[in-house]
Every structure is written in structure tokens, then in C-alpha cells.
Amino acid sequence: MEELRSYDVINDKIRHGDAVVMTAEDFISYVEQSGLEKAAKEVDIVTTGTFGAMCSSGAFLNFGHTEPPMKMIRCWLNDVPVYKGLAAVDAYLGATAMSETRPFEYGGGHVIEDLVLGKEVELRAESYGTDCYPRRSLETTIVLEDLNQAYLYDPRNAYQRYNSATNSSDRILYTYMGTLLPRFGNVTFSGSGQLSPLYKDLGLETIGFGTKIFLGGGVGYVVGEGTQHKPQSRFATIAVKGDLRSMSGEYLKGAVFYNYGTTLYVGVGIPIPIINMRVASTAALRDEDIQVDILDYSVPSRDRPTIKKSNYAELKSGKVVIGDKDVPSSPLSSIRAARKIAETLKRWIESKEFLLQRPIELLPNYREFKPLKIKRREVTVGDLMMPLSGLIVAKPEDDIKKVAKMIVDKNIDHVPIVSEEGALIGIVTTWDLTKALAEDKKTLKEIMTRYVITARESERIDDVAKRMAQHHISGLPVVDDLMRVKGLITSDDISRKLVGRRSI
Amino acid sequence: MKVKLRYSHEVASKPILAEIILKTGLLINILEAKLTPKEGEMVIDIATQGSALKNALGYLRSAGLEVTELRSLVEVDKGLCISCGACISPCPSRAISFDPSLDIEIDAKRCIGCGICVRACPRKAIQLI
Numbered sequence: 001m002e003e004l005r006s007y008d009v010i011n012d013k014i015r016h017g018d019a020v021v022m023t024a025e026d027f028i029s030y031v032e033q034s035g036l037e038k039a040a041k042e043v044d045i046v047t048t049g050t051f052g053a054m055c056s057s058g059a060f061l062n063f064g065h066t067e068p069p070m071k072m073i074r075c076w077l078n079d080v081p082v083y084k085g086l087a088a089v090d091a092y093l094g095a096t097a098m099s100e101t102r103p104f105e106y107g108g109g110h111v112i113e114d115l116v117l118g119k120e121v122e123l124r125a126e127s128y129g130t131d132c133y134p135r136r137s138l139e140t141t142i143v144l145e146d147l148n149q150a151y152l153y154d155p156r157n158a159y160q161r162y163n164s165a166t167n168s169s170d171r172i173l174y175t176y177m178g179t180l181l182p183r184f185g186n187v188t189f190s191g192s193g194q195l196s197p198l199y200k201d202l203g204l205e206t207i208g209f210g211t212k213i214f215l216g217g218g219v220g221y222v223v224g225e226g227t228q229h230k231p232q233s234r235f236a237t238i239a240v241k242g243d244l245r246s247m248s249g250e251y252l253k254g255a256v257f258y259n260y261g262t263t264l265y266v267g268v269g270i271p272i273p274i275i276n277m278r279v280a281s282t283a284a285l286r287d288e289d290i291q292v293d294i295l296d297y298s299v300p301s302r303d304r305p306t307i308k309k310s311n312y313a314e315l316k317s318g319k320v321v322i323g324d325k326d327v328p329s330s331p332l333s334s335i336r337a338a339r340k341i342a343e344t345l346k347r348w349i350e351s352k353e354f355l356l357q358r359p360i361e362l363l364p365n366y367r368e369f370k371p372l373k374i375k376r377r378e379v380t381v382g383d384l385m386m387p388l389s390g391l392i393v394a395k396p397e398d399d400i401k402k403v404a405k406m407i408v409d410k411n412i413d414h415v416p417i418v419s420e421e422g423a424l425i426g427i428v429t430t431w432d433l434t435k436a437l438a439e440d441k442k443t444l445k446e447i448m449t450r451y452v453i454t455a456r457e458s459e460r461i462d463d464v465a466k467r468m469a470q471h472h473i474s475g476l477p478v479v480d481d482l483m484r485v486k487g488l489i490t491s492d493d494i495s496r497k498l499v500g501r502r503s504i
Numbered sequence: 505m506k507v508k509l510r511y512s513h514e515v516a517s518k519p520i521l522a523e524i525i526l527k528t529g530l531l532i533n534i535l536e537a538k539l540t541p542k543e544g545e546m547v548i549d550i551a552t553q554g555s556a557l558k559n560a561l562g563y564l565r566s567a568g569l570e571v572t573e574l575r576s577l578v579e580v581d582k583g584l585c586i587s588c589g590a591c592i593s594p595c596p597s598r599a600i601s602f603d604p605s606l607d608i609e610i611d612a613k614r615c616i617g618c619g620i621c622v623r624a625c626p627r628k629a630i631q632l633i
Contacts, residue, residue: 179594181594181596253627255627258623265626318601330594332590335587337586
């Protein structure tokens with residue numbers, strides 16, 4: 001493809017104050033008004049921005065040596081554990097590490113924000129002491145300026161786009177995608193859509209190792225592909241690095257997702273040089289051109305079903321149609337901050353403070369995204385359940401007294417009720433029977449619970465135990481695809497048979 | 505006017521709302537209710553104002569309910585808020601929106617004080633008042 005302009009030409013124009021810079025949103029309007037050809041000819045650089053929760057973020061810190069020196073083995077900043085599997089006073093502070101005294105309230109992301117704001121942070125460390133590093137403990141306070149190095153170093157930031165979330169179940173979910181109301185009560189989404197840095201250079205022709213970027217309010221660099229980089233599905237990511245001391249608390253914000261944990265909102269902006277028509281055309285992509293799948297987060301699987309294919313235009317409108325229902329939608333990333341980042345980056349370039357850096361190596365265009373296989377067999381319902389042969393199974397017409405006697409003889413608590421064909425249609429517990437006798441009821445169908453929560457033989461015990469707790473029940477009939485009863489699993493089976501056992 | 509009613513165990517089993525509706529013909533919308541045979545709490549919207557409202561509230565109080573008038577129910581700390589929008593779609597009464605400059609705006613007339621937005625806010629910027 002024919003080159004429209006080189007990095008050298010662009011940087012010369014920046015130095016002379018002649019570079020034409022537009023934010024991605026202004027570029028879209030300009031293309032709509034004047035056509036792609038003319039816009040691509042005139043505009044040198046398109047600036048982008050995103051400001052969202054990016055859990056794979058953190059900072060490498062070097063504290064300097066105490067007198068006498070210490071090999072810090074365990075270390076905390078404001079009670080947040082810091083990774084110390086490095087040299088004596090090097091550490092990595094991760095955004096999702098939570099305070100041991102205020103979990104789900106304060107975490108690594110908040111410490112990073114506090115450091116950047118110039119606040120004093122408590123440092124505590126422990127060691128076993130060595131001949132070369134005799135000190136065994138320390139407690140002090142630090143501020144960012146005290147540190148020798150403090151680098152934001154994020155293994156994965158700025159997803160090209162991100163799936164959005166909804167919830168089909170009948171209970172409220174608290175996720176890293178925020179609060180999801182039951183029965184498709186709302187939709188949340190992440191990313192900045194038409195401002196998204198990596199989507200604006202969809203073919204990754206200008207972004208790679210060495211690309212100079214806006215990071216957390218300061219200057220940073222792309223240092224390679226991000227983890228889980230999957231550009232073939234338009235889920236490219238980048239790893240980034242930048243000096244915390246150049247950054248600002250406005251673009252690094254600690255955050256908490258209720259019942260999920262802590263994280264860090266990171267501001268990232270990338271200048272896209274319009275080097276050819278292909279880059280120009282992806283820089284002009286609009287919210288409606290960027291497809292986003294709405295996934296059902298109530299399905300506890302890494303492969304969540306897609307409820308609907310949507311796009312950023314529909315999501316940003318505040319309302320998504322699911323089935324025949326208008327469902328409110330709202331972002332988790334700040335669109336306002338994303339705009340401000342694109343504007344700021346534009347101003348830096350126009351005022352000659354920021355030159356473009358041509359990447360020394362582009363990001364890969366294809367990367368396999370492998371799942372983690374569990375190679376040991378996990379305990380399943382089938383391993384612990386009481387098989388059908390050990391159960392009492394009754395018919396709806398059966399006499400209550402007869403069943404009560406069988407329950408006493410066999411010393412069990414749950415009686416599945418099945419149809420003529422053997423399919424599960426209800427359940428009766430000892431409590432139901434006690435009540436029934438008191439109220440002088442005659443047959444099981446008068447008292448049975450018809451909405452039965454069930455389990456499958458192949459399910460993991462963990463999942464089933466969680467289901468019992470959620471519904472406040474102590475036993476589940478185990479059924480097959482045709483709803484035929486195969487056995488029964490109770491909380492007693494789990495607690496008695498599982499103690500002290502991790503795998504089969 | 506939105507009103508929070510607290511039922512003590514003495515009155516928890518009495519049909520107080522039904523009585524007031526039959527007596528006054530007022531339209532009363534139940535926005536939120538947590539009731540057990542022992543006690544309970546309810547947020548209702550009474551579609552009236554002025555002296556009729558005053559009489560209705562007087563009636564509820566004389567029936568033994570603790571009555572709190574709800575005006576502004578939540579407060580956003582603008583210093584903490586990052587305008588992400590995480591609070592908007594979880595709001596069951598659709599009281600939260602972006603204003604034209606993408607600031608978070610809460611419509612006090614719609615808010616029922618359920619507190620879902622307090623949990624939904626990643627910055628802990630929203631408080632019930």
C-alpha cells in the first residue's frame with residue numbers, strides 16, 4: 001500500500017508546528033463531511049483515548065536500602081501485600097492485591113493513586129535476616145519521591161474492544177463488569193468505542209514495541225503485546241510502561257468492584273499516524289462499526305453465551321433491545337475522560353512537546369488464546385451422591401403416612417417424586433412431612449415442592465455446594481437429560497465424604 | 505411524594521395501606537417492600553400533595569407506622585466521581601443519567617433510595633443520606 005507520509009515527515013511537521021492533528025471523534029466528523037480521501041491527505045495524526053478498569057496493571061518499585069540493609073521477604077504498602085520475589089528492595093505492586101485490613105475497599109490500585117498524588121504511604125517489611133542483609137523488620141512511611149524507581153508496568157491494557165455483560169438469572173450479580181440486575185435488568189460495557197486506541201489502528205500497522213503513548217497522564221511506551229493478545233478476533237492488547245513520577249492522579253484511579261475486588265482505572269492514549277489509506281479508514285471507524293457481543297454473565301463458564309450482537313453506538317445510547325425489552329445500558333469506562341485524553345494528546349503534539357516514535361517491532365497479527373486445562377480429575381456429584389438404589393422415590397398419589405414410615409426406616413431427609421415415566425416432578429423433605437401430618441394432609445401431591453433445584457452427575461462438587469447455599473437447601477436430586485432421577489446429593493454427603501480430600 | 509414506612513411488630517400484620525387507599529381513594533405505588541410477620545420497611549409513592557398529603561401522612565402515623573419523607577436520598581461526591589457510568593444502568597428506577605457534559609446526574613424525584621448505586625460505584629463516590 002502506498003505510503004501517505006513517513007514518521008520523519010510527521011515529526012518534522014510537529015517540530016515546525018505544522019502537523020495536522022485531530023481526535024478520533026473529530027476525524028470521524030471530518031471524514032463524514034469531506035470524504036476519507038481528502039481527510040487522509042490532510043490529517044497527519046489521529047489521537048485516541050480510553051480510561052477504564054485495567055486489572056492487569058501494577059508498578060515496579062525500588063525502595064532503596066536501609067541501614068543496616070534488609071532483604072525484604074514480605075512487604076506491605078498501606079497493608080496491601082506487595083510481591084517480593086525479586087531482589088532485596090525491588091517489589092511489584094499489583095492493582096488487584098487487596099489490603100489485608102480493608103479488603104474489598106482498598107487495594108494496590110489505590111496505593112498507586114495515593115503515591116501519584118504525593119500522599120504518604122506506610123511501608124512494612126519482614127525478613128529472616130542474612131549475613132549480607134542483617135535487618136529483619138522495618139516500619140516507615142514513603143512518598144513517591146523517596147523511591148529510586150517507580151514504573152507503572154502493565155502486562156495488559158487497552159483491549160481493542162470488550163464484550164459487554166448482562167444477566168439472565170433471577171439474582172443480582174456483582175462482577176468485574178459491575179452490578180448486573182436479574183432477568184436482563186441492565187447491560188454494562190467497557191472500552192471507549194470509536195476512541196479506542198487499538199481499534200483505530202485495527203491492523204496494528206503503527207502500534208508496537210517502542211510506540212510512545214499517553215499513559216496515566218504522563219508519557220509511556222508500548223513494550224510489546226499484552227497478555228491474552230488476540231488480534232485476529234479484534235481483542236488486541238498491549239503491555240505498557242511509564243514513569244509513575246510523570247503521571248497524574250487524574251488518570252490513575254484506584255477502584256473497587258463490589259464483591260469482586262480492587263483494580264486500577266488507567267488512562268491510555270495513542271497517537272495514530274495516518275501512514276496509509278488502510279490506517280486512515282480504520283481510524284475513521286465509528287461506534288456503530290464496532291461490534292460488541294453482549295454475554296450472559298450468569299452462566300458460570302469461560303464460554304459465556306452471546307445474548308445479542310450489539311455495537312458501541314447502541315450501547316452508548318443508554319438503551320439496548322433484548323428480545324422485546326428495552327434494557328438500560330451504561331459504560332464502566334469513562335467516555336468523558338477518554339475524550340479528554342485524546343484532546344490532551346492532541347495538545348501535546350500541537351505544542352511540539354510530543355514527537356511520534358516509530359515502533360521497532362510491530363505486534364503479532366495472530367496469537368492463539370489457549371484455555372487452562374485441569375489435568376487432574378475433580379470430585380464430581382457422581383462420586384459422592386447416594387445412588388438411586390439407596391433412595392426412596394415416591395409417586396404423587398402415594399400416602400403420606402406410608403412414605404413417612406419409609407423415611408424413618410431408611411433415615412433419610414429427601415424424597416424425590418417422579419411421574420409414571422420416571423421423570424422428576426417434585427420433592428418432599430422430612431420437614432414437609434412433619435408439617436403435612438400436623439395439617440392432616442393425605443397424599444404427597446398436596447405438599448410436594450414442584451420447582452425442584454437439581455444437579456447432574458458430571459458437575460463439580462464446588463458448583464453444586466454453591467447452588468445449595470444460594471437456595472438455602474440441603475439436598476438436590478441428581479437427574480439425567482430426560483429428568484430421570486439417578487441419585488441424590490446432600491450437604492451431609494459433601495461434608496462427610498469430602499473432608500481432607502482434594503482429588504480422587 | 506416518596507415516603508419510607510417502618511412497620512413495628514405490633515402493626516406488621518395490619519392492612520394499613522389497604523385501609524388508607526379505601527378511605528381516601530389515593531393512588532399509592534409501592535416502590536420497595538421488605539415485610540416479615542414481625543416487622544418491615546416499605547418505600548411508597550403517594551400521588552398527591554398539599555393538605556391531602558399531610559392528611560395521608562397523619563393517618564399513616566396514627567396507624568402506628570414510623571413515617572419518613574424522602575427528598576434527596578443519595579449524594580455524589582464529585583471529587584471522587586470519574587463519570588464512568590457504572591451506577592446508571594443498575595438503577596432500578598432509572599433515576600441516574602449523564603448530563604450533556606457527561607457528569608452524573610441523579611433525579612431526586614425518581615430515586616427510591618435502594619442503595620444499588622452505592623454498591624455499583626467503583627469509586628465509592630455515592631452515599632445514602
